[in-house]
Amino acid sequence: MSVQWSDNSPIYRQLKDKLVGMMLDGFIKPGDALPSVRQIAAEYQLNPITVSRAFQELADEQVVEKRRGLGMYMSENARSQLLTSEKQRFMQDEWPQIAERIQRLGLNIENLLATTKGEQQ
Amino acid sequence: MNTMKWLLKREYWEHKGGFFWAPVVVSGLLALLTIGSMLFATVAGNKGGFHLDGNNSAINLQQALNDISDPQKIEFAKGLAVGYPAVAMPLMFTLGFVVFFYCLGSLYDERKDRSILFWKSLPVSDRDTVISKALTALVVGPLIAIAFALALSLLVLFCLMVLAAFHGLNLFGLVLGDKNFYLVILQILSLIPIYVLWALPTAGYLLFVSSWAKTKPFLWAVGVPVVGGVILTWVNALAGSPFVLESYWNIIVARGLGSVFPGSWLGQVAETNANINPDNAVSMLLANTYGMLGTANLWIGVVIGLVFLAGAVKMRRYRDEG
Amino acid sequence: MSGVLTAKGLNKRYGKQLAVDHINLAIQPGRIVGLIGPNGSGKTTTLKAALGLIPFEGELKVLGFDPRTQRDELMNEVCFIADVAVLPRWIRVREVIDFVEGVHPKFNRRKAKDYLAKTKLSPDMKVKEMSKGMIVQLHLAIVMSIDAKLLVLDEPTLGLDILYRKQFYQNLLEEYFDENKTIIVTTHQVEEIEHILSDLIFIREGKITLNTSMDEIGERFAEVMVSSDNYAAAKALNPIDERTVFGKTVFLFDGVPRSTLAQFGELKTPGIADLFVATMKGTYA
16 A cells, blocks of 8 residues: 655554544444554554554544454444544634635635535535 | 584585585496496406406406305405495595585685575574584585495495306305404494594684685685795795705695595504505504594694684674675 | 663774764664665664674673674574575575574474465575565565564665565564564665654764654654745754755754744655755754
8 A cells, every 4th residue: 555645744643534534434334343553554554653653542532442352443433523523623723724715815605605505416 | 402403404405516416426437437347347258358367368257257266265255345445435535625625615605695694693603603514524524425435335346246146256145244344334434533633624724714715715725825835945945945845745735735535644654564454454544543643743733623613713703794 | 771772882993984983872672763874874884783793892782782792692582684685595495494493492483484375485496596576585584483572674675676675564564563573674765664664863974863763753853845035034043954846945944843933834744865865964963
C-alpha cells in the first residue's frame, strides 16, 4: 500500500483519520476487529509506535475498544461517537476556514446551498 | 552447541574440491593406470611376450607363475601384505598440495568475497574458526586421503591377486593371513599425530599469510622466503661467502613451506638402514617417525606453528574488512 | 548504563583521518533508529565499532557488553546484515540453515522454513545461482529467525529493485519487530524508511549533527513558505535553512514556537530528506 502522507499533520493523526474514514464508510463495522498493529505497520510501512498511538487515541475516544488477548475492535456505539467528534472537528477546524474563504471570495452562503441542493436533485 | 562440528562441516562443504574430488580423481587415475597395466601385462604375457627373469627368451606367464617356488611365493606375499598401500603414494603427495593451498586460501577467500562479514555475524569466535581450519588441514584432510588410499590400495591388491589366481598363483591365503596386512592400516593411521606436529609450522605460517595478505597470498607466502633467500645468497656471495646458507634453504624454505607433505620428516632422519625388508619396513618407518618426537626440530616447529596460528586469530579478530 | 547502545566520546582514527569524532549516543530499546549520513560520514565505522569488527577509543557499550573485549557474548544477542550480498557464494540454502542452527542458540529453524516457504528458494540452491534479491530474502529469513535483541542493518537494500525493498521492510515489521527488539538502519534511501523510523540520527564528517525522535521533529522543526512582505521578519527569527520553491521562499526553523511562525502562513513538518539537506549544509550541530 503506497500512501502519500501529507506533511501538514503528524502521521499518526493521518492514520487515525484514515481508520475513521474506513469506519464511517462501513468498511469496518461495529464489532469488527481492526487489523493488528503489526499488519498495519507492515502494510503502510510505518513504525509500530506510530500505529499504536493512532489506536490509543481511538481507544481514548472510545471509538475502538481493546479486548484482552484479542486486539482492537470497533465499538458498538463508535459510529455515533465518530460522528460526534467529526462534527466537532468540522465545526472547530474546518468550517471556520471554509466560512472565511466563502467570505473572501464574496460568495453568498444561501446561494451556495441552493446550488448543492440543485445538484443533488 | 556443538560449534566445532559445524565449523568442520563448513570447511568440508567449502573445500570439497580439494578434500573430496581431488582424491577421487587421483584415485581413479591411479586405479586405471595400475589395473590397466596389470591387465596389459597378463594379456601380453599370455601371448608369450613377457620376460620374467631377464633372459631374452620369452616365457609364458602361466608357466612362469607356476614355476615360482614356495619360498619365493611366501616372500612375494609378505611383500604384498606390507607394501600394498604403496600404490597410493601419489595420493599422499596430492594431499600435500591440497593442504598447502587450502591453508593459503581459507582465511583469504572469505575476506576477498566479504563472506567473513556473514561468518562474523554469528556467535562463533575467531579462535574456534582458526582452530577448525587447522584441524581440517592436519587431521580431516589426511583422514579422508587415507580412506581413499586404503580403498584404492585394497582394490589394486584385490585385482592383482585375482589376476594372479587366474594364472594359477593363489596368494589370497598368504596375504590375507599375514598379520601385517591388517597392522599396516593401523600403523599408517598412527602416523597422523606426528604429521600434525610436523606440519604445524607450515600450516600455521600459511594460515597466517592467508589472514594477513591483502592480495596474492601465494606470492607473499612463497615469495618472501624465496626472495629473502636469494637476496641473502647474493649478499653472501658479494661478501665472499662467509656464511653457509644451506641451512637457510633447508629450514626456511624446505621445512617452512614443505612440511605439509606427508613423509617429509623422513628427509630429516639421520640414520638409514640399508637393509630394508618386509618384516622391518613398517616398524622402521614408525620408529623413524616417532623418533622425531625426540628432536628439537619438531618441537620448535610446533611452537612456531602455534605462534603463527595465534597471529592468524588476532588478524581475523581485529582486521578491518570491507 | 542501560539502553541498547551507549557511546561516550567514541573515537576512531584511520591514520590522520578522524572517521568518528568523539560522538555520544544513547539508543533505547524498542526503537527503530535511522543512522543517516553521506559516504565517509562515519556511519559505517560507528556500526563496525559497535559490532566489534574494528578497534576504537572511547566508551561504547552495546547491550551492556564492550565490543572490544566481550564480542563473543555480544554476538549471541546481536545480529547484523553488513551488506547486501555477503552470504558465501558456494553455500546452499539447507547448508546455511543447518550451520546457523548448529552454532546459534537463538535460531528457530521452523520460522526460517516458514519464511523461505514464501519465497522461490529451494533447499539445494546455491547462493551463486541466486539473484541479489533472492540472496537478501535468504539472509533476511535467517536473521528474522534469530531472536536477537539488536538488529543492525547497514544499507540492507542497496541495489535491490523496489519489490524486494518493500518486501524487506514489510517482513521486518510484520514478522520480526517487537517492543523488546531494537533495529538500527543505515541507508541512502531516506524516503523509504522515513515513516518506519522512531528515531533519527544524522552524522556527517564523524560528528552527529542531529539526534532526535521522529515525534520531536514535528514539535521542533517547522517549514513555512513566506511571501516577500514577511521575508525580513521571518529571516530575523534565524531559520536554519532557506530555499526557493516555485519562486517562493521556504524557511526551515528549529526550536521556534509554532505559534510565532503561524503568522507567516501554513506550517509544514519537514521531511527527513529536506531536514538532512538543511542540517548538512552548514556547521549546524
